Amino acid sequence: MRIEDIFQDLPVLQTERLRLRKLSMHDVEDVFAYASSPEVARYVVWTAHETIEDSRTFVASVLEQYDNGVISPWGIENRDNGRLIGTCGFASWNISHARAEIGYALGREYWGRGYMTEAARHALAFGFEHMGLNRIQARCEVDNVGSARVMEKIGMSYEGTLRQQMFVKGTYRDMKMYSVLRRDWR
Amino acid sequence: MIDDTIFTVLPELDTKRLHLRELPPVAAEALACHRPDPASVLYFNRMQPDHTPIIGQAPFAEPFGIHDLPPWGISIRDGSEMIGFCAFHSWRLRHSGAGLVFGIARRHRNQGYMTETLGEMLAFGFQRMELKRIEVACVAGNAAAARVAEKAGMREEALLREYVRVGGRICDLRIFAALADEWTPR
Numbered sequence A: 001m002r003i004e005d006i007f008q009d010l011p012v013l014q015t016e017r018l019r020l021r022k023l024s025m026h027d028v029e030d031v032f033a034y035a036s037s038p039e040v041a042r043y044v045v046w047t048a049h050e051t052i053e054d055s056r057t058f059v060a061s062v063l064e065q066y067d068n069g070v071i072s073p074w075g076i077e078n079r080d081n082g083r084l085i086g087t088c089g090f091a092s093w094n095i096s097h098a099r100a101e102i103g104y105a106l107g108r109e110y111w112g113r114g115y116m117t118e119a120a121r122h123a124l125a126f127g128f129e130h131m132g133l134n135r136i137q138a139r140c141e142v143d144n145v146g147s148a149r150v151m152e153k154i155g156m157s158y159e160g161t162l163r164q165q166m167f168v169k170g171t172y173r174d175m176k177m178y179s180v181l182r183r184d185w186r
Numbered sequence B: 001m002i003d004d005t006i007f008t009v010l011p012e013l014d015t016k017r018l019h020l021r022e023l024p025p026v027a028a029e030a031l032a033c034h035r036p037d038p039a040s041v042l043y044f045n046r047m048q049p050d051h052t053p054i055i056g057q058a059p060f061a062e063p064f065g066i067h068d069l070p071p072w073g074i075s076i077r078d079g080s081e082m083i084g085f086c087a088f089h090s091w092r093l094r095h096s097g098a099g100l101v102f103g104i105a106r107r108h109r110n111q112g113y114m115t116e117t118l119g120e121m122l123a124f125g126f127q128r129m130e131l132k133r134i135e136v137a138c139v140a141g142n143a144a145a146a147r148v149a150e151k152a153g154m155r156e157e158a159l160l161r162e163y164v165r166v167g168g169r170i171c172d173l174r175i176f177a178a179l180a181d182e183w184t185p186r
Helices: A003-007 A025-035 A052-068 A115-130 A145-153 B025-034 B113-127 B143-151
Strands: A018-021 A074-078 A084-094 A099-106 A135-141 A157-168 A171-181 B018-022 B072-076 B082-092 B097-104 B133-139 B155-166 B169-179
Touching: A018 A115, A025 A052, A025 A084, A025 A099, A074 A115, A084 A115, A099 A115, A115 A135, A115 A145, A135 A145, A135 B155, A145 A157, A145 A171, A157 B133, A157 B169, A171 B155, B018 B113, B072 B113, B082 B113, B097 B113, B113 B133, B113 B143, B133 B143, B133 B155, B143 B155, B143 B169
Parallel strands: A099 A135, B097 B133
Antiparallel strands: A018 A074, A074 A084, A084 A099, A135 A171, A157 A171, A157 B155, B018 B072, B072 B082, B082 B097, B133 B169, B155 B169
16 A cells, blocks of 8 residues: 555545535635634634635645645535535555544534545545554644544544644644544444 | 854763763763663654664754764762663754653662753753753653653643654654753752
């Protein structure tokens, strides 16, 4: 298994309400709509987009990842109206240890309605079924309650808090580690 | 400021009973081949399957990359015999974090040498590498290594399930960490 075997051509995943598919340049405005929110950017490594140019740069960088067959996220499309409402996907993949990490971001008005859980569940299934993973992990800051809840709802268990593990936007952050193992996943 | 002389050659360090000096590549090889007792070597993320550490990658090509320092060899003062080694690995410059790996020949165990070495490593990491967080990861069954981390003042933070494959076996990792914020020079 090689990284490009999967990421050379990231397939579309259809869920009940969502479509996980590659981002495209047509999504720039939708990306700006959610990524310009300080609330959405609060717990992620990137800063809130200030101009549409920031969103264009972001989408272009993801398109380049697709082209290079490296690890890259899905865009999350709301099937109701075709709008792009966030991203979800693998952030790192260690093939020799059969483990990977997922990460995600979602537009503010979609929080608390199970969208992220729905998307992340399908990402997990994809990881266990197509990437040969044994362990999928996710991390969030200690006070990011919403993200921790998603991790729990998709069947992950809390493993501990890694203190001051990440330096993000000027401060050292304590990160909670969650994971789900293949044998516990259904 | 990070003491950047350490990028050219590791400084020699003295503790009460020990002398630490950069292992010349030949000695590193000898130590790896010698490997009298794999159980005495901490297993970490980037260790190779034969229990030899990944040593001295081309340093600092990327200013925000992840780097390993070459290992120090440990000898008892006034003696020439190398009894063990220790090394910083996975130095994440952006996040001011790094891991420590160490090992000692079986006949020199239980005399506090490794704890003494780790104390010196913490001082070096916090003062000269400007680290905020220093981490030790050991396979869950390696009680000796865990004890050393504890005795050196590190706090246990997490149990990462099925995190590494070691020679066909999949192992949990116990994570210990010391923080600059909590550390007091001796």
